Amino acid sequence: MTNYILALDLGTTGSRAIVFDASGDLVTQAYQELKQYYPKPGWLEHDPTEIWQDTCTVIQQALAKKSISPQQIVALGLTVQRETCLLWDKVTGEPLHKAIVWQDRRTAAHCRQLIAQGKAAEIQQRTGLVVDAYFSATKLAWLLSWLRENQPNVNLNNVIAGTVDSWILWNLTNGKIHATDHSNASRTMLMNLAAKDWDEELLDLFAIPRQMMPEIKPSIGLFGKTDPELFGAEIPITAIFGDQQAALFAHGCDRAGMLKCTYGTGCFLVAQTEDNLTLSQHQLLATVAWTTAEKTNYALEGAMFTTGACIQWLRDGLKLIKSAAETETLATQVKDSNGVYFVPALSGLGTPHWDMSARGAFLGITGGVQREHIVRSVLESIAYQVKEVVEAINQDSDTAVKLLKVDGGACKNDFLMQFQADILGVPVERPAILDATAQGTAFGAGLAVGFYQDYRELIASRKVDRIFDPGVGANQAQDNFIIWQKAVERAKNWQDD
Ligand code: ADP
Numbered sequence: 001m002t003n004y005i006l007a008l009d010l011g012t013t014g015s016r017a018i019v020f021d022a023s024g025d026l027v028t029q030a031y032q033e034l035k036q037y038y039p040k041p042g043w044l045e046h047d048p049t050e051i052w053q054d055t056c057t058v059i060q061q062a063l064a065k066k067s068i069s070p071q072q073i074v075a076l077g078l079t080v081q082r083e084t085c086l087l088w089d090k091v092t093g094e095p096l097h098k099a100i101v102w103q104d105r106r107t108a109a110h111c112r113q114l115i116a117q118g119k120a121a122e123i124q125q126r127t128g129l130v131v132d133a134y135f136s137a138t139k140l141a142w143l144l145s146w147l148r149e150n151q152p153n154v155n156l157n158n159v160i161a162g163t164v165d166s167w168i169l170w171n172l173t174n175g176k177i178h179a180t181d182h183s184n185a186s187r188t189m190l191m192n193l194a195a196k197d198w199d200e201e202l203l204d205l206f207a208i209p210r211q212m213m214p215e216i217k218p219s220i221g222l223f224g225k226t227d228p229e230l231f232g233a234e235i236p237i238t239a240i241f242g243d244q245q246a247a248l249f250a251h252g253c254d255r256a257g258m259l260k261c262t263y264g265t266g267c268f269l270v271a272q273t274e275d276n277l278t279l280s281q282h283q284l285l286a287t288v289a290w291t292t293a294e295k296t297n298y299a300l301e302g303a304m305f306t307t308g309a310c311i312q313w314l315r316d317g318l319k320l321i322k323s324a325a326e327t328e329t330l331a332t333q334v335k336d337s338n339g340v341y342f343v344p345a346l347s348g349l350g351t352p353h354w355d356m357s358a359r360g361a362f363l364g365i366t367g368g369v370q371r372e373h374i375v376r377s378v379l380e381s382i383a384y385q386v387k388e389v390v391e392a393i394n395q396d397s398d399t400a401v402k403l404l405k406v407d408g409g410a411c412k413n414d415f416l417m418q419f420q421a422d423i424l425g426v427p428v429e430r431p432a433i434l435d436a437t438a439q440g441t442a443f444g445a446g447l448a449v450g451f452y453q454d455y456r457e458l459i460a461s462r463k464v465d466r467i468f469d470p471g472v473g474a475n476q477a478q479d480n481f482i483i484w485q486k487a488v489e490r491a492k493n494w495q496d497d
Contacts, residue, residue, distance in 0.1 A: 005451060006059065006073045006235070007442035009435065010051060010164055011243060012081040012101065012265040013312070013409070017058035018435060019068060020442040022451065024458045026433055028068070030061035037098060042105035042347070042495070045098035048086050051164060052171050059231065070233035076172075076226065077239035077445030079246040079437050080164040081265075082187040085136040087143050087212075088167065091158045093175060096147055099164065100139040103266075103305055103347040107138035108356040108495075114138075119205070126202060128186070128193040128279060128286025130354050134303065136163060137189035141206045161212040163188065165240050172237060174227035181219040181240040182296070186288040191216065193277060193286060196296065219245070219290040220444045239444030244268040245289050246440030248299065251405045251431075252459030259393065259401065261386055262437065263410035265312075266350075267304040269389045271397070272297065282392040283352035290444070300396060302351035302389030307382040308410040310344045310360075314378060320371055324410070331376040331415045336476075338373040339364040341484045342381040343491035352392045353492065361491040364483075379413065383420040383477075384484045390424055404428045407436035414468075421468040422477040432463040 004027060009016040011034075018029040032054040037045040063070065083102035088095045100106070111131050114120065120131045129135055140161055147154055162170070166180045185191040185198075190208065192199035198213050217223060219241050225234040241249065244262055248270045251260040259271035272289055277298045279286050289297035306313075311327055314320045321327055343349075345358035362377065386404075394400045403426055411417055411430055421428040433439055439462075446452035 003074045005442045005446040006076045007438040008078045009438040010080045015054040017062040018438040028066040030058040044101040044104045048095040070231040075238045075445040075449045076235045077441030079241045079441040082242040090160045107133040110138045135189035137206045166214040172226045173224040177224035178214045180214040182288040182291040183242040183245040185216045220292045238448035243437045247436040250436040250440030260405040263408035265309045267307040269302040271300045282395045304385040305350045306346040328413045328415045330372045334372040337377040340377040341487040342377040344381045355492045357495040358492045359494045363487040383423050387423045417468045421470045422474040428468040430465045432465045
């Protein structure tokens with residue numbers, strides 16, 4: 001009987017189950033796009049029940065495609081969109097509200113209040129994070145106050161909280177395990193980064209009862225087993241990572257200075273710092289990369305909120321394109337963006353601006369501008385944002401970035417990758433398997449049970465698809481970057497609340 005590892009990658013755009021074999025190769029997969037709920041401008045919610053149902057569906061579909069039985073799955077690794085959080089009733093198993101997604105800005109005023117109270121430095125010191133609506137703490141506080149107001153009779157002793165990993169783990173184990181891992185917990189703004197446990201002062205500050213919070217466990221190690229009623233087998237769940245940290249693990253970035261950038265809904269550039277908890281001087285986040293029972297790896301991160309999400313908006317909002325892939329064809333039909341610059345601040349701006357009130361903008365439009373120019377300017381803006389974060393990383397460290405390893409849905413786009421290499425002036429390396437997120441958690445889960453023996457061998461077996469070297473467009477692209485930064489300044493401080 002051939003054995004496999006099952007990876008669950010529950011992202012912002014959709015849920016994916018991928019089966020990996022003993023050589024670390026992808027065997028089969030299934031995917032389901034996730035519905036996005038926009039109840040108000042700047043708000044974004046997901047339905048937790050839908051995430052759970054999609055999880056079961058994609059697992060069954062992936063296994064069925066290759067007639068793999070659940071008994072052949074020796075371990076399951078889970079990786080999820082981070083910061084998105086919810087409350088649910090541990091007796092009924094029902095979510096008490098939709099999950100508030102990481103991009104949601106509804107708690108911006110609460111964050112501004114914390115900053116005005118002079119709390120930002122202490123919060124950064126304790127959590128490594130910049131005070132922003134992005135993180136879970138203010139979202140959980142919002143959910144709790146909504147609950148008190150709208151369901152005053154609810155028994156708070158039955159209410160538990162968690163990020164998406166906790167919710168799915170709880171369901172996979174039929175309510176037996178309420179836990180999370182250090183990499184996800186480090187994004188809540190409630191975990192003390194040095195102590196690696198919930199920070200009592202912060203729980204008090206956000207009025208979140210400790211007993212609601214999941215237990216924090218090492219990213220690689222046994223979390224529990226799937227309920228036998230679910231798939232007909234008790235599959236050990238042996239890895240949980242935040243999606244960005246899982247991708248870092250898959251790229252083999254386990255030594256200080258190694259970094260990767262994932263191009264999904266947002267772009268996330270993460271640089272390994274090993275056991276060195278470094279607080280950034282240039283607006284980057286300090287975070288947990290991953291943990292085992294023996295070791296903690298930290299990282300520095302630049303978070304850019306809306307990149308692939310802007311492509312989805314071109315498709316679903318503006319209806320300017322039919323598919324994300326079409327952006328590449330359109331962008332290469334014109335020689336430049338014809339003076340158009342796009343600021344992708346659809347959910348405010350993250351690193352290095354941290355401006356919750358910035359909003360999206362097109363600048364430089366003249367009468368000759370066509371659809372192709374608009375599309376191209378949106379793709380270019382993704383690369384410009386990454387350039388800003390690479391500059392912050394360079395300023396924070398002694399050695400400049402020499403190579404960018406990439407992954408994620410949007411890095412399929414050759415135009416974007418070439419433009420990225422041009423604008424950075426360094427090569428961009430794209431792997432053959434773009435689902436590094438799923439691959440990372442599969443590696444972690446497999447290593448935990450001895451299905452995989454050696455991390456370095458797994459990494460060495462990964463194939464590179466293509467290296468994009470800086471080309472003839474480099475000088476022009478770098479000049480245009482200066483103009484784009486001017487556009488960013490115009491889009492900042494826009495929304496009052
Ligand atoms: P996530 O894990 O955040 O859900 P994925 O890594 O699955 O994201 O990538 C999906 C994102 O990539 C979507 O936002 C989509 O718009 C974008 N995308 C997919 N293909 C392309 C493409 N060829 N060019 C540009 N963007 C793309």
